[in-house]
Amino acid sequence: MSATYTPVAGFSRFNLAQIQLRPGEEDKTKNLDHARDLIVQAAAGGGDDSRKADLIILPEYFNSPIANSAHKKHAEEVPDVPAGGKIEKKDLPAASPTLKMLSDAAIQTGIYIIGGSIPERDLTDDTKVYNTMTVWDPQGRMIGKYRKMHLYDVDIPGGITMRESDVISPGSEPTVMKFPFGTVAVAICFDIRFQFLIASLREANPDICAYLLPAAFNLTTGPKAWEILQRARAIDNQIYVGMCSPARKQGEEYVAYGHTLLCDCEGKIISTPTPEDEGETIVYSTLDPEHLSAIRKGVPTLTAQRRDVYNLPSFK
Numbered sequence: 001m002s003a004t005y006t007p008v009a010g011f012s013r014f015n016l017a018q019i020q021l022r023p024g025e026e027d028k029t030k031n032l033d034h035a036r037d038l039i040v041q042a043a044a045g046g047g048d049d050s051r052k053a054d055l056i057i058l059p060e061y062f063n064s065p066i067a068n069s070a071h072k073k074h075a076e077e078v079p080d081v082p083a084g085g086k087i088e089k090k091d092l093p094a095a096s097p098t099l100k101m102l103s104d105a106a107i108q109t110g111i112y113i114i115g116g117s118i119p120e121r122d123l124t125d126d127t128k129v130y131n132t133m134t135v136w137d138p139q140g141r142m143i144g145k146y147r148k149m150h151l152y153d154v155d156i157p158g159g160i161t162m163r164e165s166d167v168i169s170p171g172s173e174p175t176v177m178k179f180p181f182g183t184v185a186v187a188i189c190f191d192i193r194f195q196f197l198i199a200s201l202r203e204a205n206p207d208i209c210a211y212l213l214p215a216a217f218n219l220t221t222g223p224k225a226w227e228i229l230q231r232a233r234a235i236d237n238q239i240y241v242g243m244c245s246p247a248r249k250q251g252e253e254y255v256a257y258g259h260t261l262l263c264d265c266e267g268k269i270i271s272t273p274t275p276e277d278e279g280e281t282i283v284y285s286t287l288d289p290e291h292l293s294a295i296r297k298g299v300p301t302l303t304a305q306r307r308d309v310y311n312l313p314s315f316k
């Protein structure tokens with residue numbers, strides 16, 4: 001007997017390319033030229049049916065070093081995108097080379113791009129910098145912006161100590177992107193650890209099919225939590241989940257874990273580099289609406305919830 005599927009609104013099969021790019025260096029022009037080359041390469045192929053990618057994602061802080069000491073120097077102006085609106089290429093700030101590169105690359109490849117994250121300069125308060133994602137359509141228009149909401153302030157005995165908030169200010173706008181092939185929630189790195197963020201987005205937007213995050217875990221937390229967090233968020237919310245890391249490079253101030261992956265809506269890892277492949281690589285996946293609908297139908301956890309007895313504050 002063939003299964004009947006309740007389609008997830010607006011979700012059609014699409015191919016994702018996650019670029020596990022080498023970490024940014026001080027020479028921003030070099031970083032941007034290299035990222036653009038990899039975007040062009042990623043656009044050319046991938047997915048299990050060899051169609052070209054429909055969506056590309058880059059890692060956290062891809063245009064500069066992942067170091068508190070570097071963020072202010074490399075911060076660029078990033079305009080706000082009006083709700084449901086777009087910023088045309090001609091209206092992008094002239095002094096923001098990363099935005100120009102992403103816009104050009106989107107036009108050149110004809111593909112949607114989640115432009116990792118970059119340090120953003122606050123125009124009204126020059127003491128403030130944000131960790132900011134931009135999103136691009138194939139016409140080179142900026143269609144989305146998200147500022148990392150949860151900052152990475154940790155002191156792990158025997159492991160890493162870091163205070164991202166010494167330099168970065170937090171954002172406060174959860175963000176969902178409506179692409180022609182599906183609705184995708186976006187966030188950055190540490191945000192993955194906060195289930196209420198994605199759960200509340202999913203509650204308000206039942207058509208979310210995926211949760212995608214530029215990220216850069218480290219050698220303390222990566223082995224413990226990188227994979228399990230993505231699989232947990234996928235199972236909890238019945239969505240595809242993927243984080244895109246910089247490649248691992250020893251000797252950096254912050255050594256990224258690598259291991260970019262995508263897992264499906266039942267927590268199964270469907271694409272990842274080989275275990276030894278922590279270097280620069282492109283990870284391709286295909287996201288399948290029939291599979292997602294079948295999982296939601298087979299194990300209907302979201303409709304079976306007992307919100308009437310949990311005594312939780314409302315998400316609304």
Ligand SMILES: NC(=O)CC(=O)C(=O)O
Pocket residue numbers: 151152188189190191193216217218221222225
């Ligand atoms: N770097 C981060 O923002 C998060 C991280 O490394 C972790 O959660 O672990």
